[in-house]
Amino acid sequence: MSALAASITEALRRNVGQTTDFDLNPEVVLPAGRTLRPAGVLLGIETFSDRPRVLLTKRSSALRHHPGQIAFPGGKVDATDRDATAAALREASEEVGLPPMLPRILGHLPSHETVTGFQVTPVVALIERPFDTRAEIGEVAEVFRVPLDHLLDVSRYQIQSRHWRGARRHYFVVPFGPYYIWGATARMLRGFAAAMGAGE
Template identity: 60%
Template sequence: MAEGFTPLLAALARPGRPSSDYDLNPETDLPAGRVLRPAGVLIVFEETPAGLQLYLTKRASHLRHHPGQIAFPGGKVDPADDGPVAAALREAEEEIGLPRENVEILGVLEPHETVTGFLVTPVLARLVAPFTPRPDPSEVDEVFTVPFAHLASRRFRVESRRWRGRMRHYYVAPFGPYYIWGATARMLRALCDRMGR
């Protein structure tokens, strides 16, 4: 495996801890006995001469939920999926045209709870064969890459906005015209924390 993946593999070997959209909002009252829907997202890295590149999507602007937001390819676990890894691979194939045989699974991070009631498993993978992104226009407006060094160098900050009558705090990691925030930024922050950066 390429040397650029060594820090990621080392991070996966370290213990981590679950994260959630509530990490920066500890005063939130979570209902007892809430049922979370399992989901998986694919965090795909490609080794290039300039270093590791991370694939992200810009969700379609006409979507009912999270329109125009930056996200990983992925989604809820369907009955036919064998868990969140299978769901992440299937969704990546559907959303951005990434064949599952073009990636190698490196491991998973601890699940992330979202305010929308999902328990999302981040699945780390490396691209082992080239592919040409083909965004599904019903779900994705754009597929792009971000240098992982941009995120690993701790480009995260905390911002706030009013949501459901109270201020909600969340991580952001802007990159050029792309506003990476919310659950996507929190999962990336969790990865960088495990890398000790």
């Protein structure tokens, strides 16, 4: 096992706790007994270049959920999916052309609840060989990569806010060049960075 794989595997064993889109908004009271739809996303780390990179997408502005936002490949768990990992791999194949057998699954981050009612399981995997990237028409506007060390540096994360549904909502942001990575994706990445840094 590579040093990076070993570090990630150890980090995923640490209990960093579940995250939500409401972490920075403690005044929000979530209804008891709410039903969340299961989803899986792939936190895929490409290791075949000199500098490991995380695979991300910019969603189409025409989508119903999170239009135009930066996201991991992934989506809701369908009836034909065995679990959230299977959903993440299926969606990554559909959205960016990643062969389902290519990622080496290392584990999972704690689940994340979104404001749109999804319980998202982040699946962490290494992508150790190049593949032909193909953005799914109508779903994905762009596929891009961010250096892993940029995303693991907690000092790069900011807290910003905006008005949403009549109230001010705070959220994490981790900018990279022209890409405004925020919301659920930034929160999950911030949790990953915290887990990776906990052993230092």
